Amino acid sequence: MCLSPEYYAQEVRCKLGLAGPINIVEAARDLGVDVCEEALEGSDGILLKVEGNAVILINSNCVYETRKRFTIAHEIGHFYMPHHNLGKFVCTISDIPGYVPDGKLEQEADRFASELLLPLHELEGQLKHSPSIDTVRRIATHYGTSLTATALKVVEATCEPRSQENRKRLRTTNPPPECARI
C-alpha cells in the first residue's frame, strides 16, 4: 500500500522528535543525507542517491532562504518516500500561487515538504479565528516558510471542504504506534 506524503512527513518529524519550526539541514543530516550548495543551471535542487548514500545539492544562486528550505524538504521527500526509488531527481520549485508541478512524484514531494515544514495539525491549532495577513506573516516567519506557501496552507486548513478532506486524509494515515507515544 502506498501511504500519503503527509504520512511520511509526519513519520520523519516523529522519528527525529521534531516539533514546531525545524532546522531542515539538520533534519536531512539526521536522515543520513548531506546538503551542499552549488551554482546549478536551471534547477533549484538535485537529489543524488548512490549505493545507499545520498546528497542534496541546492542552488547557491537562490536568494530566498524560504525557497531553499522548501527545496531541501522536497528533496528529502524524494529520498524518504520508498516508491520514489530513482537514483537522481532534478527539481525546479515554483513560488507561483496555484502552481501545479509536473508529475505525480513532484506533487508528492511538494506535499511532503509542506507538511514537514508546516504540519497541518500545528497550523490548525494556531487558527482559532479567521486568519489575517498578519497571522499568515507571523506563521511564515515562525516556521521559515514563504508567504505564498504559508497562505496556501492556511487556505487548506481553513477552507471547509478541503479541511474536511485533509482531516480524513490524516485520519487514515495516523503515525505508527511507536510515534504516537512520543
Ligand SMILES: [Zn+2]
Ligand atoms: Zn522533485
